[in-house]
Amino acid sequence: MVLDTSIIAGGWLAAGLTIFLFSFLYKDNPFFKIAEHLYLGAGMGWLFQVSVNSVWIPKIWEPVSKGELLVIIPSVMGLLLLTQFIPKISWLSRYGFTFMMGYGSGLAIPAGLSTDFMSQIEGTIRPFSKLASMTPFDIFSSLLVAGGAICVLFYFFFSVEHKGHLKKVSNIGIYFLMIYFGAAFGNTVMARFSLLYGRFDDLFTFSGGSYFYATHIILAAMVVYFVLHGLFAGKKEASEEEAA
């Protein structure tokens, strides 16, 4: 398979940047720093180009040039946000911020009440409405959800001192929290490995002959760099790194 030059070049670039970032795992080095700074800039650049093409041009520039002047008001509010950087007139940015905060808060309150509050109470007690058709184990599970939720809530109850029997209730709460955290931990392991798998899979692609062994060559170059660096920088620094 013969690939386009631009794709091969892309493969080399991607493999190189990936390996540069991974090299931090061995130790901090200039290549990592370069890749890291590039990432900063590229991330901002991407956000910038998407904002320009998806929002600024179609939502501000085009309406204004067509004579719809109403969009100037929010644009000005948006621009006022930037006065933050000029201490003397930074108060102007409040006009933008307060607008955003007011809108966000006004939406958040009823939605929070219905979704995370009332619906959760309802969800906890609803299973009991089907009591007749439940197996004993289902009933046990539903009781566990309800009781567990109460205990956890009590763990976070700050208005009374947790002593005696109350202490026991909040202790049970902690165990429910721990099971949840355990589940989260287990799942996160899978999530992180998946991401690593994704990068390795890409590197594997770039290591193929059609990419002229980009991964192998860059990896070897990095190893050579570290070996040389270790030799010239003296033993002292190396032993320090070991301890880390």
Place this chain on the structure above:
Amino acid sequence: MKETLQKFFKIDRRWIFLLLAVTLVVPIVKPIGLPNKSISQATTRVYESLEKLPAGSFLLLSLDYDPSTRPELHPMAMALVRHAFSRNLRVGVVTYIAGSTGLIEELFAKVGKEYNKKDGTDYVILPYQPNILAVMTQMSSDLYGIYSKDRNGTDIAGMPVLKGVKTYKDMSLVVCVTGTAILDYWVAYVGDKYSVPVAGGVTAISQPGYGPYLQTNQLKGLIGGMKGAAEYESLIKQPGKGTSGIDALNLAHLLVLILILTSNIILLFVKYF
């Protein structure tokens, strides 16, 4: 004896890094071939929600993941789009993460061709918008108020794919694939507020956190992490990156368990012997 153990314990962590790299690279180069078998209820619920939609229904996909969570979420989104296209659903795509636009483009270029679906007729990709709440609220009364053009600047009014679609009422299902809290927004600000069915696909990290919403049926279903992607791929019988990914993760998962156990056993040993 004790000293040796303790030394073993204070091993330079870079050896552990290397160990992980090896356990992951080997199965990529030489797959083990243990396919995922179990399928969770939550994933099945997503599958069934799509399965029961009549052909021609409008499915709104909110694809909000950037390259950083691509290995988990991209296979999921791909499986969902394949499923939707094979059932001849109309698909609309929105996004609130700037970094996802490139991935969406890639996805539809590939899957669109597989199913011979046309941009504008069978699917539409709407441009990135910065304020998720504003857009979600707006789409409850008139989506054209915020989206007048697709991501390439073509007017969307009159596109066959959007025929008769104006508000959430005209959409049969919303599926949000994300590694952020955007799914929570869909549940709270759209699902509950306007009674729209919402399902999700999330990274394995946030998966346990959606348990309460699944139990209350505020979420119609949930695909979680690469395992979820693999499950969905086997439900639609089209193995992809999710299936091969799970295979590669076998050894690494065991490695973690062995490491935790070893270190704690050493600790016990040092303490009591």
Place this chain on the structure above:
Amino acid sequence: MTKHKVALTLFLTLFAAGGLFAAKPAPAVKKAPAPPAAVIGGLTAVDMPYDVGNAAMLKWAVNPADTADTFYVVYVSSLATGGWLEADRFAASAKTGKDIELPFWAWDGSSLEHAVKIELNNTYGDSLPDAAFQFKVAAEKNKQAIAESLPVSVTPVGNWFRLDRLNNLVLLIALIVIFFWAVSHAKRKGLFIRRIAGLDAIDEAIGRATEMGKPIFYVPGIGSMSSISTIASAFILGEVAKKVAQYDSQIKVPHYDPVVMTVCKEVVKQSYMEAGRPDSYREDINHFVSADQFSYAASVDGMISREKPAACFYMGYFMAESLLLAEVGATSGAIQIAGTDVEHQLPFFFTACDYTLIGEELYAAGAYLSGEPMLKSALKVQDFGKLFVMVSIAIGMICVSVGAKFGWDSFVPAILNLFQNF
């Protein structure tokens, strides 16, 4: 309490007014089209309550003689005569009063009558003709009309209150009342908050840093100033900075958000003043690192592994960088204290740090340390909310179980209605 009542009355009045508009008598206009064999009697049409004004509600009695193959067809017209369009079609067993999803206080549905919501936008598009709409219903069997009603008319109007969302509103008002009670109370007398176990660890960590002559890292996370965890973090930072100033130790606060940095600068400066050490305050205690999650984490990691601090605090809003930070901190041998309300990051803090403030404990720590009445009163409202949930779950569980056991058919849904969202 008075406030509560006033507001409630206000809204109820508002609703009543809306209801008046809504229930504008709809005189059934009688006409004489050639009716099929039978007549469906008792058809009424009213404005659909609690909506923007684009739907109507039709009701008529269920006919016990209907069989499984009977269908009802609803016709609508915007003209005085003729112009009938089909608006809905459904099996005779469907769409009774019970099927309308509204809570018991806003809707009295009976399974003995059909209740059908007709959305006029589906038939007439976005802009409705400005007229009264005519409706009629026909019963069909095998595509043959067997009965038809006389037409009735109604003008849909926009309503002013979603009575179905009353439960939400009542709860909101209760929260507001308690909030203001707590605020005034906190300012006058102070409110009790129990001490949180993790706070001693903070003193210990600062003490150790002083002994070792090494800096302390205080990482406020990647939240903006509007997230509560960041606000709590800023208050905790104030207390930590005060102790650091007293012991003449060093503190470094790397930032992700420029606004948070401005606030933290003030907080730290104030703390140094209060500790009587304004001379030791330096502007670069708070420094901006990066507004990008991972470069932020990587840069802070770099700083931690270079400077090997004696203690690291991670308080605030954290995402994936929690693990990066906590791991590097642990290997560099620092005492680590973490606190965040992002649940899926807590496992990492919990396993890698010496002490972890879980979720709301972070808010409580901020309130406890600063004694700030505003924070304390917020915590009180949260406690009230939790109490409400605990009690509701306990009582609701019992009521629903008992109701289900004895088959009280309207009682169980009513209890559930109380907490449902519409």
Place this chain on the structure above:
Amino acid sequence: MKLIKKQIPLAIVFVTGVLTLISYYVPHKVSVDYIETLNKWENIVVAFAFLLGLISLFFSHYNKIARKGDGWGYSIFVFIGFLAIIIPAYVSGGKQMVEGVLTPLGWSYKYIYTALSGTMFAVLAFYIVSTAYRSFRIKSPQAFVLFVAAFILILGKVPLGQIIWDSALGWTGQSVSAVIEWIMQVPAVAGKRGIMIGISIGAIVTSLKIIFGIEKQYMGKD
């Protein structure tokens, strides 16, 4: 001066906040029109907010270069990275693909941005393993419970783990997937629900404080 510096902004937050809040309970056309206007405005205002980050990033790196501070050379790469996206974006007019062929912008996305952004997260996998070995301590009964839950989850998510479970614990008649489903649907739901409710009221109270002008730290100092 206090009026325009402080009171008017506080009035803005109060009025927009209360009106937006009320719109949830009011179905009338007036309320819909109000919220539609606000939606459109809000979307535009927020489109400028990211400039805050952009400017402070540029400013700090520009300063570093100008002062020749520590590692200033790296700061140049921030600008290079920025240009590596912006120039292709300009050339391609914001399109990433034309007739199935990558544009320069699409190329930059695929080979620069994807590689960098993806790897940044992937590095975490290594840390999770070393955390597992070096700092996952079963030091208390609570940590033990956390460990057991994590153990089952990690084991049961991969086919190999399922095989191991079946050969060791197959006699219980429960598959590991069933156990995981139960954990996720029962105790984990209880734990999460408890945390979630408290935090959500916290968020509601903060929103109330913002609307009533009690919480105003986000406005910055005077």
